[in-house]
Amino acid sequence: MSTLSVSARWTFRLHRWALITWAALVVVGVGLLVWLAGPLMDEAARGWQQLQACRESMCTVDSAAMGRYSGLYDLLTDAMFLMPFLVAAWAGATLTARELESGTALLAWTQGVTPARWLTSRLALPAVAVTAGAGVLVALHRYVWSASEDRVGTRAGWWLLRTFYANGPALVAVCLTALAVGALTGLLVPRTLPALGITVAATALLFTAAHWLMPYLWPSVTEVSRFQDGYRGLYTGVELSHGLVTRAGAHIPAPECHATSMDVCRRIYEQHGGTGFYVTFHPASHHWPLQLTTTAVLLVVTALLTAASFAVLRRRTG
Structure with a gap:
């Protein structure tokens, strides 16, 4: 058995409860999104149809169903938007910092596991788990959001902050960036609590920078109109000016x-x-170009952070 597979098994044993917790959260999220896309959306759609009919005559509206749908949708969207910070907190606290602080890493290096293989195993398994879990949730959230068109009148605009990231691969890329930030921070600051705080703060900074840069990664559209026609395209996409x-x-x-x-x-x-x-704005047709370009930038940042982690580890271990 190779030293890399041994290190991977040890990584799983060391972080199994975190992986189990992550898997449980993903399963719960999947179940709630499926419920949201099915029975709950059907109930909300009937309530919305009743509300539309009430414009012409007096009738009873099932507002509770619409409220349950909107409340759960908002809750799940918020939870998904916060996923990168959950990954950051875990990665900063336990991925590398805890093992260096406790001396477990040094023990592993004396048992035939090279520092490079040790770090590879620490990054590979969590990266696969994060990509798979976040990817499934993003795909289901996108399906729920798309299926609500013309059925539920309160569908969030595609350009809104939480909805934009919950509906595309950029969120998965942010989670991977948070993982890489945690690994690098743990190597630079091998103390659990300081590494946790620095990782969360750095993830927030990178997330903010990526969102600020996002509208400029793809050519925008400018709509011109007469005064009597008002603004064309305002509040229908990602606005620049x-x-x-x-x-x-x-x-x-x-x-x-x-x-x-x-x-x-x-x-x-x-x-x-x-x-x-x-x-000057990005219309709905720019959703995927903006998603993919933002994802590409974040993956490049993740690769650079990962390379920096190996460089720091090499310098640390000689």
């Missing part, structure tokens, strides 16, 4: 107008040289 189009064709911020009449606002806009509105 909006404002006035001037006579010279420049795009400038719209001045504030608190008047209740559009005619009054239009005169104010025209005084600033405006001839119409513009909106």
